[in-house]
Amino acid sequence: xxxxxxxxxxxxxxxxxxxxxxxxxxxxxxxxxxxxxxxxxxxxxxxxxxxxxxxxxxxxxxxxxxxxxxxxxxxxxxxxxxxxxxxxxxxxxxxxxxxxxxxxxxxxxxxxxxxxxxxxxxxxxxxxxxxxxxxxxxxxxxxxxxxxxxxxxxxxxxxxxxxxxxxxxxxxxxxxxxxxxxxxxxxxxxxxxxxxxxxxxxxxxxxxxxxxxxxxxxxxxxxxxxxxxxxxxxxxxxxxxxxxxxxxxxxxxxxxxxxxxxxxxxxxxxxxxxxxxxxxxxxxxxxxxxxxxxx
Amino acid sequence: xxxxxxxxxxxxxxxxxxxxxxxxxxxxxxxxxxxxxxxxxxxxxxxxxxxxxxxxxxxxxxxxxxxxxxxxxxxxxxxxxxxxxxxxxxxxxxxxxxxxxxxxxxxxxxxxxxxxxxxxxxxxxxxxxxxxxxxxxxxxxxxxxxxxxxxxxxxxxxxxxxxxxxxxxxxxxxxxxxxxxxxxxxxxxxxxxxxxxxxxxxxxxxxxxxxxxxxxxxxxxxxxxxxxxxxxxxxxxxxxxxxxxxxxxxxxxxxxxxxxxxxxxxxxxxxxxxxxxxxxx
Ligand SMILES: Cc1ncc(C[n+]2csc(CCOP(=O)(O)OP(=O)(O)O)c2C)c(N)n1
Ligand code: SF4
Ligand code: SF4
Ligand code: SF4
Ligand SMILES: [Mg+2]
Numbered sequence: 001x002x003x004x005x006x007x008x009x010x011x012x013x014x015x016x017x018x019x020x021x022x023x024x025x026x027x028x029x030x031x032x033x034x035x036x037x038x039x040x041x042x043x044x045x046x047x048x049x050x051x052x053x054x055x056x057x058x059x060x061x062x063x064x065x066x067x068x069x070x071x072x073x074x075x076x077x078x079x080x081x082x083x084x085x086x087x088x089x090x091x092x093x094x095x096x097x098x099x100x101x102x103x104x105x106x107x108x109x110x111x112x113x114x115x116x117x118x119x120x121x122x123x124x125x126x127x128x129x130x131x132x133x134x135x136x137x138x139x140x141x142x143x144x145x146x147x148x149x150x151x152x153x154x155x156x157x158x159x160x161x162x163x164x165x166x167x168x169x170x171x172x173x174x175x176x177x178x179x180x181x182x183x184x185x186x187x188x189x190x191x192x193x194x195x196x197x198x199x200x201x202x203x204x205x206x207x208x209x210x211x212x213x214x215x216x217x218x219x220x221x222x223x224x225x226x227x228x229x230x231x232x233x234x235x236x237x238x239x240x241x242x243x244x245x246x247x248x249x250x251x252x253x254x255x256x257x258x259x260x261x262x263x264x265x266x267x268x269x270x271x272x273x274x275x276x277x278x279x280x281x282x283x284x285x286x287x288x289x290x291x292x293x294x295x
Numbered sequence: 296x297x298x299x300x301x302x303x304x305x306x307x308x309x310x311x312x313x314x315x316x317x318x319x320x321x322x323x324x325x326x327x328x329x330x331x332x333x334x335x336x337x338x339x340x341x342x343x344x345x346x347x348x349x350x351x352x353x354x355x356x357x358x359x360x361x362x363x364x365x366x367x368x369x370x371x372x373x374x375x376x377x378x379x380x381x382x383x384x385x386x387x388x389x390x391x392x393x394x395x396x397x398x399x400x401x402x403x404x405x406x407x408x409x410x411x412x413x414x415x416x417x418x419x420x421x422x423x424x425x426x427x428x429x430x431x432x433x434x435x436x437x438x439x440x441x442x443x444x445x446x447x448x449x450x451x452x453x454x455x456x457x458x459x460x461x462x463x464x465x466x467x468x469x470x471x472x473x474x475x476x477x478x479x480x481x482x483x484x485x486x487x488x489x490x491x492x493x494x495x496x497x498x499x500x501x502x503x504x505x506x507x508x509x510x511x512x513x514x515x516x517x518x519x520x521x522x523x524x525x526x527x528x529x530x531x532x533x534x535x536x537x538x539x540x541x542x543x544x545x546x547x548x549x550x551x552x553x554x555x556x557x558x559x560x561x562x563x564x565x566x567x568x569x570x571x572x573x574x575x576x
Pocket of ligand 5: 354423424426428429436
């Protein structure tokens with residue numbers, strides 16, 4: 001089983017719960033985790049293997065029976081670790097935008113968020129659950145209980161007594177939050193059972209409009225390697241924000257103290273300068289058609 | 296899930312009164328970034344300019360509304376929510392968005408805020424919090440952090456600080472969120488969620504007054520100030536490991552802080568009650 005998410009979501013807590021409950025059923029368990037970038041909002045993952053006898057603590061690509069993701073982009077990052085055609089996919093549809101420091105700086109890398117939608121993924125995976133656990137947990141009273149809600153979904157796929165799950169969860173969550181986490185766990189179980197009976201139940205919930213879809217647009221247009229910066233010098237007030245915030249250090253202030261792109265070959269088109277220019281003086285073009293239109 | 300509106304790339308220039316640009320804000324002022332985030336959200340929601348009404352109060356924050364190429368209404372100090380309430384009740388078809396500052400919204404306009412939140416009329420209130428009265432030269436505001444210097448706190452601020460989001464939530468706002476300007480796409484998403492919400496949405500934008508507050512408190516250059524915003528975010532999400540001049544002494548939670556879809560929207564309830572009255576006669 002692979003558990004993934006971003007820093008602060010409780011990946012480690014979830015894997016401790018899983019490891020403990022597997023032990024309670026008399027299995028041998030090995031667990032390994034990486035959480036180095038957690039503090040910066042980066043990814044965290046944990047592998048949990050259980051069985052009569054476990055040799056290696058890590059799971060190769062295509063070898064996971066379960067992928068439990070607390071965040072959608074992390075789910076997409078790890079999805080190829082699932083056993084093809086057999087693995088169970090469980091993910092929160094919540095999007096957490098990575099901070100600049102954790103984004104790929106490759107030219108043409110998707111500067112933004114993964115574009116796969118839950119619908120697309122669920123069409124491909126037989127045993128897949130995508131639930132908006134964060135919102136559901138918030139509606140129950142605490143969005144941080146999203147992780148136990150997803151455990152509730154997982155619990156319907158593993159043949160362990162529900163009482164054991166509740167017992168272990170109570171031991172690992174902060175004492176003040178035991179009630180809400182148990183509530184979330186039961187909610188997750190009920191939800192999964194409803195989905196078993198009627199797959200449309202999940203689809204219903206995925207239709208939630210509001211915040212999620214718009215995240216995709218930021219990746220938006222781009223055409224190959226094309227990047228062009230327009231800097232409106234009449235609007236630039238020399239604040240230096242773009243110069244200091246550009247991850248590639250390819251901007252500078254010229255002798256008139258206006259921003260210029262002095263190393264265009266390094267510019268990846270990441271748009272950070274565009275977003276952060278308080279004077280709206282920078283436009284990053286990723287599509288040649290738009291340049292012509294505005295010229 | 297994507298619809299046609301979101302397919303066209305966002306070009307901020309389409310939404311600006313370009314003849315008024317460059318805007319009057321000082322170099323590095325965070326309000327300009329908030330302005331972009333707002334227009335970006337408007338674009339993604341596909342709101343037509345003619346259906347958009349921007350109501351703003353007095354202050355540097357309020358003034359930013361004037362650069363938007365839509366129906367804009369620059370009102371009196373502290374009262375944009377009152378004007379917006381009248382407007383939204385008269386024209387429920389308009390998307391009404393209020394731009395206000397911490398002084399405008401919490402000091403002189405504090406009462407309007409709590410009652411707008413209580414009523415739950417479908418308005419989005421964007422409060423640009425720079426912890427100071429920027430426009431009038433840097434007086435203390437209800438959100439000025441402890442020990443900060445302003446022209447009216449020459450020995451450092453000793454007043455307690457308002458948590459505007461808690462205030463709004465306590466008063467009944469049904470969508471409450473906070474974001475820093477340095478996370479522009481995330482801020483855009485939050486504003487988008489607020490506008491899409493049917494009810495009173497209060498969004499606090501952590502912004503920088505670079506020229507006055509920043510200078511007076513030795514918070515560094517514009518770029519340093521925006522970097523240090525990360526210390527204003529949840530400590531488990533970010534650490535202030537870039538520079539050691541904390542922007543806010545106390546880290547604040549960011550993101551959607553409250554979202555209640557159960558309370559009735561005031562405008563709809565009000566119209567229903569009028570209708571009921573009329574059919575009785
Ligand atoms: C009735 C009234 N009282 C006082 C003022 C003076 N005044 C103008 S802007 C302002 C404070 C604005 O502060 P804030 O809302 O925080 O906006 P900022 O400039 O910081 O963005 C004050 C007190 C006024 N214009 N009208
Ligand atoms: S961020 Fe904008 S205003 Fe500031 S230096 Fe760069 S281009 Fe000029
Ligand atoms: S110049 Fe702008 S778009 Fe290019 S790499 Fe720097 S921040 Fe990104
Ligand atoms: S005084 Fe402060 S808030 Fe006003 S424009 Fe200047 S930097 Fe911005
Ligand atoms: Mg202010």
